[in-house]
Amino acid sequence: xxxxxxxxxxxxxxxxxxxxxxxxxxxxxxxxxxxxxxxxxxxxxxxxxxxxxxxxxxxxxxxxxxxxxxxxxxxxxxxxxxxxxxxxxxxxxxxxxxxxxxxxxxxxxxxxxxxxxxxxxxx
Numbered sequence: 001x002x003x004x005x006x007x008x009x010x011x012x013x014x015x016x017x018x019x020x021x022x023x024x025x026x027x028x029x030x031x032x033x034x035x036x037x038x039x040x041x042x043x044x045x046x047x048x049x050x051x052x053x054x055x056x057x058x059x060x061x062x063x064x065x066x067x068x069x070x071x072x073x074x075x076x077x078x079x080x081x082x083x084x085x086x087x088x089x090x091x092x093x094x095x096x097x098x099x100x101x102x103x104x105x106x107x108x109x110x111x112x113x114x115x116x117x118x119x120x121x122x123x
Contacts, residue, residue, distance in 0.1 A: 001026070001110055001112070002024045002025060002026045002032060002098055002110070003026065003114070004022050004024050004095075004114040005022070005023045005024075005114055005115070006020060006022050006114050006115065006116050006117040007020070007021050007117055008020040008021050009093075009094060009118045009119045010118075010119070010120070011120045012086055012119070012120070012121055012122070013121070014087055015085060016086050016121075017082070017083060017084045017085075017086065018083045018086065018119060019080060019081070019083070020036070020083070020094055020117055021078055021079075022034070022036070022078060022079045022080070022096035022114075023077060024078070025077070026077070029074065029077040030053060031053055032053055032098040032099070032109070033051065033053050033099040033100075033101075034050065034051055034070075034072060034079045034096060034097070034098055034099055035047065035048070035049065035050035035097055035098070035099035035101075035106035035108065036048040036049045036050070036070060036079075036094060036095070036096050037094070037096070037097060037106070037108060038090075038092035038094045038119075039092055039095070040089075040091060041092075043092075046061070047106040047107075048061055048064055048068065048106075049061065049064065049070040049081060050099045050106035051070045051071065055071065055072045055074070058070050059105075059106070063089075067083065067084050067085045068081060068082065069081070069082040069084075070082075079096055081094065081096075083119070086121045087121060088121045088122070089121075090119060090121050091119060091120050092118075093118050093119075094116060094117050094118075094119055095113050095116040097109060098110055
């Protein structure tokens with residue numbers, strides 16, 4: 001199993017930008033597609049973005065398409081989420097996980113999640 005540690009969250013004004021990082025342990029990181037997920041207060045965790053193992057293919061939830069960009073650096077065992085034009089509705093705890101989906105919306109692979117990183121967007 002790959003263990004993940006998310007970082008980079010904080011408080012930002014609407015319209016601002018933030019970059020999240022997810023550092024993964026394990027030598028097999030580059031074998032996994034990876035995804036970002038988020039959970040807002042009182043809501044279920046939802047898919048945000050995913051990237052394949054090589055970094056050559058990405059897919060986004062409609063709510064973030066055109067504003068967020070997922071990327072990865074396999075040499076550093078890290079996946080990133082660049083968030084631009086942030087909105088108050090993006091406020092959530094953001095998590096990364098390996099992705100097991102074949103197409104479309106990402107599906108987390110591992111049952112154990114990291115602590116996540118809080119993103120708060122003020123209006």
